Amino acid sequence: MASAKKGARSLGDLEDLGLLPAGITPALQQVADRYAISVTESLSETILHADPEGAVARQYLPSAEELSETPQELDDPIGDDAHSPVAGVVHRYDDRVLLNLLKTCAVYCRFCFRRESVGPGSRGLDSAQRAAALDYIRTHEEIWEVIFSGGDPLTLSPRRLAEVLGDLATIPHVGLTRFHTRVPVAAPEMVSEDLLDALTAGPTAFVVLHVNHPDELTEAACAAIARIVGRGIPMLSQSVLLKGINDSEEVLGRLFKALLRNRVKPYYLHHGDLARGTGHFRTSIAEGQDLIEALRAHHSGLCIPHYVLDLPGGAGKVPLARGAVVSQDGARYRMRDRHGACHPYLDGAEER
Structure with a gap:
């Protein structure tokens, strides 16, 4: 059975992998004390290759903003x-x-x-x-x-x-x-x-x-x-x-x-x-x-x-x-197309 490679499960692990450029701050420690941390080896490689402070990293690396x-x-x-x-x-x-x-x-x-x-x-x-x-x-x-x-x-x-x-x-x-x-x-x-x-x-x-x-x-x-x-x-x-x-x-x-x-x-x-x-x-x-x-x-x-x-x-x-129907008056509609322009439409369904 394949298992996950070893990754990071603590702030210390993240720091050792080079994923905490600013180091372990007191605020980060508060976040880690409350919310779980885990970054797999595969993801840590992706983060380091892309940008340690970029779009992938921010999804997984703890931030002091989490205290707000x-x-x-x-x-x-x-x-x-x-x-x-x-x-x-x-x-x-x-x-x-x-x-x-x-x-x-x-x-x-x-x-x-x-x-x-x-x-x-x-x-x-x-x-x-x-x-x-x-x-x-x-x-x-x-x-x-x-x-x-x-x-x-x-x-x-x-x-x-x-x-x-x-x-x-x-x-x-x-x-x-x-x-x-x-x-x-x-x-x-x-x-x-x-x-x-x-x-x-x-x-x-x-x-x-x-x-x-x-x-x-x-x-x-x-x-x-x-x-x-x-x-x-x-x-x-x-x-x-x-x-x-x-x-x-x-x-x-x-x-x-x-x-x-x-x-x-x-x-x-x-x-x-x-x-x-x-x-x-x-x-x-x-x-x-x-x-x-x-x-x-x-x-x-x-x-x-x-x-x-x-x-x-x-x-x-x-x-x-947002819905395509802008307004309706009985069988008469105004419809919004994919560019935002409005068009009249008369419902052709037979009255029952």
């Missing part, structure tokens, strides 16, 4: 706890559930919406809790899709993953599994044949790659993606809109086109969640809407993800892109 909080920021910004009937299960939508088997990741993103609950020492599900989670799925026949989230599910051992997927394969109403992961960009060596065997051992699997900047799509990352899609496993992507990192049409356009060249369909562009200490990453919704309209005007429709906000309190995702 605003009143609206929350420990549980999308309301997982309110929709968790048993440990490890979040049932927010009718036909699908999140299954969080573990609370550790190969890397810890500085904007993570679960940053208060993930990290070394956090307990995943024990065998009894895992059985209870599977029983919940088994007894709720409306559940068609099981979404593995995290902690990063692809850091599970292939043996453990195959066991869980084998159990799900015995539940007739489960038709799809989905895995949200950083592993192909953070630790591409972990995408082993054993892992791919496990992913294909259960219900139809989709892999959703979390990637925010084109510099993360290194040669090794693209090779890991190729191994996944080469096994017939479809891939989508999710990105977070991050101020100063990918909040431009140029960067997002390059990212989404690079993903498509690697057979990964851009799926979600998330507006930044209200996680504590992440305000320096957030754009305004209006800025995000402008970016989506610019992408739609100048790029293939395949490049355009759903721009969404996960509402606080557990109400779920809502679309944020």
Whole structure:
């Protein structure tokens, strides 16, 4: 079984790798005392090659800015706890559930919406809790899709993953599994044949790659993606809109086109969640809407993800892109095209 290469899990490790140009400050120590740190060897090489203070680095390296909080920021910004009937299960939508088997990741993103609950020492599900989670799925026949989230599910051992997927394969109403992961960009060596065997051992699997900047799509990352899609496993992507990192049409356009060249369909562009200490990453919704309209005007429709906000309190995702309908008067509409120009349209549907 392939495992992640040795990386950095402390400020001292980061300093030894040359990833803290200003050294360990008291403010950074406060951040490290509260939030988990992990940068894989693969990512540290990517950061050093690209720019130790650049767009990739800022996603993973701790910053004193994380000590600043605003009143609206929350420990549980999308309301997982309110929709968790048993440990490890979040049932927010009718036909699908999140299954969080573990609370550790190969890397810890500085904007993570679960940053208060993930990290070394956090307990995943024990065998009894895992059985209870599977029983919940088994007894709720409306559940068609099981979404593995995290902690990063692809850091599970292939043996453990195959066991869980084998159990799900015995539940007739489960038709799809989905895995949200950083592993192909953070630790591409972990995408082993054993892992791919496990992913294909259960219900139809989709892999959703979390990637925010084109510099993360290194040669090794693209090779890991190729191994996944080469096994017939479809891939989508999710990105977070991050101020100063990918909040431009140029960067997002390059990212989404690079993903498509690697057979990964851009799926979600998330507006930044209200996680504590992440305000320096957030754009305004209006800025995000402008970016989506610019992408739609100048790029293939395949490049355009759903721009969404996960509402606080557990109400779920809502679309944020501006609508094409400007106004309506009965069957008469005014529609906005991809360049922002308005056009009249008369609905041709027969009255009933």
